[in-house]
Amino acid sequence: MSAQQQLITVDDISEENAPAIYVLGGLKPFLEHTRSQVCGEVPDLTTRKGRERIASLAAEVSRSKKAVENPGRDYLRRLKEMPKVVETELREFVTEMDKLRDEVRKPLNDWQAAEDARVDRHNSAIAHLKLNAQDLDGITAEDLADRIAKVEAAPLGQQWEEFEAEAARAKDDSLKVLRTALAARQQYEAEQAELARLRREAEERAEQDRIRVAQEAAVELERQRVAQEQQAAREAAARREQELIDQAAAQEREAENQRLQLKLQAEQAERARIQAEADRVATEQRMEQERQVAARRQEEAAEQARQDERRRADAAAAEILHQQEARERDEAHRRSINRSALEAFIAGGMPEACAKQAVTLIAQRKIPNITIAY
Template sequence: MSASNELAAVPPRETALQVFQVPNGLEPYLQKIRDEIDAFVPDVSTRKGREAIASIAYKVARSKTALDNVGKELVAELKEIPKKIDAERKRMRDTLDAWQEEVRRPLTAWQAAEDDRVDRHQARIQQLRDLMDVETLFAEGIRFKISQTEAVVVDEGFEEFESEAHQVKAKTLESLRASLTKQEKHEAQQAEMERLREEVAAREQKEREERIAREAEDRARREAEQKAQAEREAVQRREIEAKAAAERRELELKLQAEQAERARAQAEADRAAAEQRAEQQRQAAALQAERDIELAREEERRRADAAAAEILRQQEAREADKAHRASINRAALDAFIAGGMPEACAKQAVTLIAQRKIPNIAISY
């Protein structure tokens, strides 16, 4: 940045950090700018004076930018220092971790082998413990597990777990033998119960077969008796049906004769009733014709009376309306005369208003 564009020089790079670290370290540079501002006499009356003011203001702004850029560059450099420190710390940690792993590798391999050895012994001991589970086994299965347990050889091959293996094997055999005793007793009880159930079932089967035989014999006897009874009842039923058929035939002939007589009497009664109905209908028609004529005459009289009454009513209404209008017109006339209008003029005014010849003025009747 040229000197013509700023009012104060910036701190040199080698001393810039010390200047910015000290409180008010930039004060000499700011004071130089202040002195330049105070020494300047602004003149806005001429173009040159106005341009001089703008130039000084621009130099102040450029000085601000120059000083701020120095501080910004210092901050950027300082921010790189923690990154470099962190990178070296990471390199140190990674190196020492690798060296730690290198040093410990034999111990780690030994520990893995030791854990594997212990796990194998524990697994063999757990297999002995698992042989105690006989929840769903019969006695034969428990005997097989006892033979499996007895076949397990516990010796120095178990190393420091030999004592525990002996204890677990003994406990497993004790548990299996107790379970075998209990299961054998249970199976013996089940066998005895099964034998008793079979005896009961055989006895019930025999009793059932004997009962079926007796029931079959009784059923055959009842069927023979029922068949004989049915044959006797069939003979009696045929005799009764023959007798009933003869009686029905005799009754039917009697009924047919009675029905024929009733039909003849009914026909005679129907004929007489028809003649009577015809006469009654003729008389009723004649009477109805007379009534219709009389009703027509009466209706004609009512219509004539109503028409006459309507004419009279309309005439009376017209006369009443005429009298009503004359009364109202007379009252208007009297009002005009009372107001000082001559009677002839008042009559003419009332007439013109009544005939609606005067706009916006009307008489309410």
């Protein structure tokens, strides 16, 4: 660098000294001077001051570039006879200065990219923790228990760096929501199982009652049938005995008219046979009617027992459903009021996580003298 160039800085470039500067190789001293100024330092990227210093050095390179480029381009427009030389020199100078600026700024850019990736990684992991406590409608108790185990297994520690407290809150909040949902689901499934058991027991009792009534009716019918047969046999024997007595008396009284008596006896015997046959048919018809009446009464009693048991089971199921619906309405009502309180806290400037914690503590009556009116 000549003595004149040594005395000229980027701030001293003017129209008068431009012919001595914007020549082939004339801008290299400025490039080397700028490089020596910015490359001699090694700022500490672990400190904010160091990172700001790198940004400042890169900005100084850009300023020096503009301080040389702008006068040069003005000079170039005036020197129509040397456009190619000046343009080439300026292009190379600008390219090298841009490269130098990018080279100087690269550690800061690399650090910022790594920092952004690290923050995104922690935020993604926290969002994944929270995701386990969302969309819980219709999930079985077994699935909820799996989610709880997964969240409980999530490690906490120094690997979270400055996000450890937020990760701990996300884990704790997710576990509270999941455990509450698990308790509610277990209660619901237990109620459903109990309802099914009551229905099975009701059906079994109804079937047992039907069998018992049928057996009792069959026994009673058989008893009546045997009694009727015995009564018919006694009546037939009595009639036969009476006929023999009448026949003997008639023979004694009318011995002289034996032929007529024999004829009369034959007629009486025929009438007795017809009567006995009529009595037998009537007895069988009466027994059949009584059997049908008993069977009909048996069926009516069994049907009445089934209807009574069904009404008792339906009433028990309706009561369980009514209690369950009342609990669900109460829970929905409480969630709506809690959600309104949460939105009010957030609208008042409180962070969402803090607002959720505040609503939860108040709802659990852990804050003295403060309650939520449901």
